[in-house]
Structure formats: structure tokens, C-alpha cells
Amino acid sequence: MTTRAVRVLIAKPGLDGHDRGAKVIARALRDAGMEVIYTGLRQTPEMIAEAALQEDVDVVGLSILSGAHMTLVPRVREAMNARDLSDVPVLVGGIIPDEDRDSLMGQGVAAVFGPATPTDEIRDFIHRLVAEKDADG
Amino acid sequence: MPMDKLVAEVLAGNRRALARLLTQVENERPEVLPRLTALFPHTGRAHIIGITGAPGTGKSSLVNALAKRLRAQQQTVAIIAVDPTSPFSGGAILGDRIRMVELAGDAGVFIRSMATRGSLGGLARATRDMVRVLDAAGFDVVLVETVGAGQNEVDIARTAQTTLVVEAPGLGDEVQAIKAGILEIADILVVNKADRPGALQTVRSLKMMVETGHPAARERFAAHHGRLLPVPALPAGDEVSLWQPPVLQTVATENTGLDDLLAAIAQHRQFWHSGSRVTQLQERYIEIELYERLQQALMQRFVQALPPELVSATLQQIRARRLDPQSAIEQLLNQVETHGYPSSR
Ligand SMILES: Nc1nc2c(ncn2[C@@H]2O[C@H](COP(=O)(O)OP(=O)(O)O)[C@@H](O)[C@H]2O)c(=O)[nH]1
Ligand SMILES: [Mg+2]
Numbered sequence: 001m002t003t004r005a006v007r008v009l010i011a012k013p014g015l016d017g018h019d020r021g022a023k024v025i026a027r028a029l030r031d032a033g034m035e036v037i038y039t040g041l042r043q044t045p046e047m048i049a050e051a052a053l054q055e056d057v058d059v060v061g062l063s064i065l066s067g068a069h070m071t072l073v074p075r076v077r078e079a080m081n082a083r084d085l086s087d088v089p090v091l092v093g094g095i096i097p098d099e100d101r102d103s104l105m106g107q108g109v110a111a112v113f114g115p116a117t118p119t120d121e122i123r124d125f126i127h128r129l130v131a132e133k134d135a136d137g
Numbered sequence: 138m139p140m141d142k143l144v145a146e147v148l149a150g151n152r153r154a155l156a157r158l159l160t161q162v163e164n165e166r167p168e169v170l171p172r173l174t175a176l177f178p179h180t181g182r183a184h185i186i187g188i189t190g191a192p193g194t195g196k197s198s199l200v201n202a203l204a205k206r207l208r209a210q211q212q213t214v215a216i217i218a219v220d221p222t223s224p225f226s227g228g229a230i231l232g233d234r235i236r237m238v239e240l241a242g243d244a245g246v247f248i249r250s251m252a253t254r255g256s257l258g259g260l261a262r263a264t265r266d267m268v269r270v271l272d273a274a275g276f277d278v279v280l281v282e283t284v285g286a287g288q289n290e291v292d293i294a295r296t297a298q299t300t301l302v303v304e305a306p307g308l309g310d311e312v313q314a315i316k317a318g319i320l321e322i323a324d325i326l327v328v329n330k331a332d333r334p335g336a337l338q339t340v341r342s343l344k345m346m347v348e349t350g351h352p353a354a355r356e357r358f359a360a361h362h363g364r365l366l367p368v369p370a371l372p373a374g375d376e377v378s379l380w381q382p383p384v385l386q387t388v389a390t391e392n393t394g395l396d397d398l399l400a401a402i403a404q405h406r407q408f409w410h411s412g413s414r415v416t417q418l419q420e421r422y423i424e425i426e427l428y429e430r431l432q433q434a435l436m437q438r439f440v441q442a443l444p445p446e447l448v449s450a451t452l453q454q455i456r457a458r459r460l461d462p463q464s465a466i467e468q469l470l471n472q473v474e475t476h477g478y479p480s481s482r
Pocket of ligand 1: 331
């Protein structure tokens with residue numbers, strides 16, 4: 001099997017103006033050998049889904065600190081599904097209460113990572129997801 | 138022969154299929170070869186514009202501004218933005234889309250970011266084929282933003298029909314760029330950030346470089362087998378047909394200077410289609426591409442034909458100074474020439 005570059009979209013939906021967390025993750029994944037497409041602040045769900053399509057990414061990571069995850073995340077998932085991207089996993093990072101986490105996981109989110117999650121854990125999770133997808137063909 | 142499904146979808150304008158095919162091309166998957174073959178007759182229609190220049194000069198911002206204007210003229214636009222792969226991790230952060238947010242949601246625009254994956258000429262190895270796929274997919278214009286690391290960005294001049302070299306005042310690297318031979322590949326020189334102090338000075342020094350160079354001194358060069366070869370000179374007396382690169386000012390973030398830039402691009406395009414010199418250049422590039430690909434293909438086949446034990450034994454001998462590299466190569470060549478290549482599957 002050939003190893004291939006893993007492509008990840010890191011996006012910040014919503015209106016909060018802090019992208020330090022997103023940049024930390026982007027750099028950590030770069031250092032783990034991944035190609036990280038970073039799209040900047042204030043992305044709408046439509047913009048994120050369209051970027052995921054054009055860039056043909058393996059995974060979409062959403063960084064949300066605004067507290068608006070319960071409205072934003074399902075809208076990103078829907079916009080992606082509408083573009084035939086239902087097989088592309090969505091990960092969420094941010095301050096997410098437990099009950100919201102369960103609800104998001106029930107709405108097509110592959111994983112939710114709190115702000116204290118070691119970046120290694122996120123990296124390993126993505127590698128596992130991609131390996132599973134490649135094994136399925 | 139029935140048409141491949143993915144190819145048919147790409148030709149029909151399916152964006153998901155296009156994105157997937159671009160990934161296959163980028164990963165140099167074996168199954169893309171027949172697909173590229175099927176698409177090749179559909180290429181040659183798009184105007185391919187390269188945008189090069191040092192990091193921070195405003196290439197991505199300029200691509201964004203250009204694409205907006207082209208869209209206003211009803212032209213469809215594909216963008217490839219290349220960023221460097223980290224030599225340490227093999228990973229990359231591709232951040233050019235940040236400057237292209239205004240293009241989001243426009244179905245007439247398709248943006249693809251890519252990493253160099255170890256290639257050194259300002260583009261990735263697969264960029265040229267990805268441009269061809271976008272051309273075949275029917276985009277009117279393909280904008281290619283290079284890494285812009287300076288030194289050796291000749292690849293773009295062979296991929297694009299019109300190459301913009303972007304400079305900005307205050308970066309202190311005007312002279313650097315000129316030294317690095319970037320000027321030779323410029324069809325149009327753009328001084329971006331013209332709102333910054335020092336812009337006029339930059340314009341003036343660039344103009345001087347362009348004008349003092351006798352047309353013959355503006356010989357175009359192309360890398361070939363690792364050497365720079367001049368493009369054949371025109372017969373004497375034909376100098377009127379030489380292209381003088383204009384020096385233009387823009388403020389990409391304010392959409393200033395874009396009309397002049399678009400006019401210059403259109404002019405250069407016309408020149409490209411009428412000028413004999415440009416045709417010669419184009420022909421030379423095709424020849425170079427053929428040799429480059431041949432080199433790659435031969436190398437790949439050759440390596441496959443070598444028994445791995447022989448390679449490691451040979452390396453061992455060289456390390457022990459019992460065999461010099463040149464004789465080792467002779468031995469390996471002999472091995473393959475006597476035993477032949479494995480039949481292709
Ligand atoms: N003042 C000014 N800033 C600009 C202009 N064009 C781009 N910039 C800024 O310069 C920085 C680098 O721009 P970018 O397009 O990413 O440059 P690239 O690295 O060459 O692609 C960004 O902060 C832009 O907002 C301009 O014409 N004037
Ligand atoms: Mg850029």
C-alpha cells in the first residue's frame with residue numbers, strides 16, 4: 001500500500017474572532033506530516049462545505065469557541081451532505097458541554113475534542129479514520 | 138472505447154468528480170494515466186496565468202482581485218495555489234484561501250490548494266497536469282500562484298502562457314528577485330502594494346531593468362537536463378515582434394490598477410497567439426516536457442528492473458570504497474541491458 005498525504009480542512013465557523021486554537025491544531029497536524037488547508041475566520045457553513053469539496057479533503061475539523069456549536073455544526077454537516085460529502089468525517093474542537101457532545105455525535109460528528117486535548121490524540125484519531133477509509137477502498 | 142465515468146463527469150462539469158480527479162493526479166496514481174490521455178484533446182482552450190513573486194508581496198490577494206474582475210466579465214476561473222511542504226515533517230499549511238474568501242459561493246470559481254511535496258521549482262510535480270485537468274474541465278482562465286521562494290521558479294514560465302512577477306515596495310528584495318533570474322520569466326511586472334511608500338521607486342528601478350536590457354539580452358531560458366538552454370533567437374530584423382514586459386502598479390486589497398493589469402494580460406495573450414517567438418518558446422517547452430517525462434519514466438522502469446539485492450550489494454561496495462559510483466552505474470546499466478526490463482503489466 002502506498003502512503004499518501006492526508007488532507008485536512010481546518011475551519012472556523014461563526015463570528016468569534018480568535019483563531020489561536022485553530023492555528024495550534026493546524027501546525028500540529030502539519031508537523032505530523034498532514035497537508036492542512038486553513039481558511040481563516042468567520043466561515044459560513046456553505047463556505048466550509050464548498051472548500052471541503054474543492055480541496056477533496058479527508059477530514060474537516062471545526063474550531064468553535066463562540067458557544068454556537070449546536071447551530072453551526074449541524075449546518076456544516078448538512079451543507080456537506082448536500083454536496084455528496086456525507087462520507088467525509090467532521091471533527092469538532094472547542095468548549096463543548098457533555099450533553100451537547102452526545103447530541104453532536106448523534107448528528108454525524110465523528111469526534112469532539114475539548115480544549116485540553118493533546119494534539120497527538122487528534123493526530124492519531126485522524127490517522128485511524130483515514131486508514132479505515134482507505135481499507136474500505 | 139466507452140468513456141471513463143470520472144472523465145465523463147469532469148467534462149460534464151461535476152465539481153466533486155473534478156476534485157477527486159485532481160487528487161488522483163496529485164497523488165500520481167497509476168489509474169490517472171488513461172484519464173489524462175482522454176482529457177488531453179480537450180485542453181488548450183484556457184488562458185493559463187502564472188503569478189509568482191516573494192512571499193508577502195500579495196500574490197494571493199492579487200489572484201483574488203483578478204478572479205473577481207474576470208468573473209465580472211463572465212469568465213469562469215480556476216485557481217491553483219501552491220505552498221511549500223515542510224522538509225522536516227512532509228506536512229504543509231496551505232493558507233492562500235484566506236485571501237480568497239470573496240470568491241466563496243461562486244459556482245464559476247474553483248480553488249485548489251496544493252503543497253510542493255518536495256519539488257523545488259516553485260510548483261509541485263503534478264501542478265502542470267492539474268492545470269491541464271482544469272483546462273479540460275472548461276474553465277476560461279486558470280490562475281496558478283507559485284510558492285514564490287525566489288531562487289528557481291522557472292517551472293511557472295513553462296506552465297503558464299502569461300507570467301506575472303509580483304514585487305512590493307519595502308521588502309528590500311527587488312534586487313534579489315532580479316538576481317535570482319525571476320525577471321527573465323516575467324511577461325508582466327506588477328508592483329503591488331502601490332499604496333505603500335517606495336512604490337514609485339520600485340517601479341522606476343524595474344522599468345530601468347527592463348528598458349536597459351537590449352531585447353536580445355532578454356533571451357528566455359529554460360531548464361533542460363538540469364542546464365539552462367536559451368530559446369532559439371529570432372532571425373535578425375524581426376525584433377518588432379518582441380514583447381516588452383510592462384511595469385504596472387496595483388493595490389490588490391483595494392482592487393486598484395486591475396483594469397490596466399487585465400488589459401496587459403489580454404494584450405499579452407494576443408501576442409502569444411500571434412507571435413512567432415512565443416510559438417518557438419512553446420515548442421521548446423513541449424520538447425523539454427517530453428524529455429523530462431521520458432527521464433522520469435525511464436528511471437522508474439530501470440529501478441524496477443534492478444534486483445534489490447544487486448542494488449544493496451553495489452551500494453555496499455561503494456561504501457567500502459571498492460567500487461566507484463561511475464563504474465557502479467556501468468555495472469547496473471549492463472545488468473539491465475542484458476536481462477532486459479520486466480514486461481509492463
Ligand atoms: N497595503 C497593502 N497590503 C496588501 C496589498 N496586497 C496584499 N496586501 C497584504 O499583504 C499581506 C500578504 O498578502 P498575500 O496575498 O497573502 O501575499 P502572498 O504571500 O504573496 O500570497 C496580507 O496581509 C495582505 O492583506 C496591497 O496592495 N496593499
Ligand atoms: Mg499566497
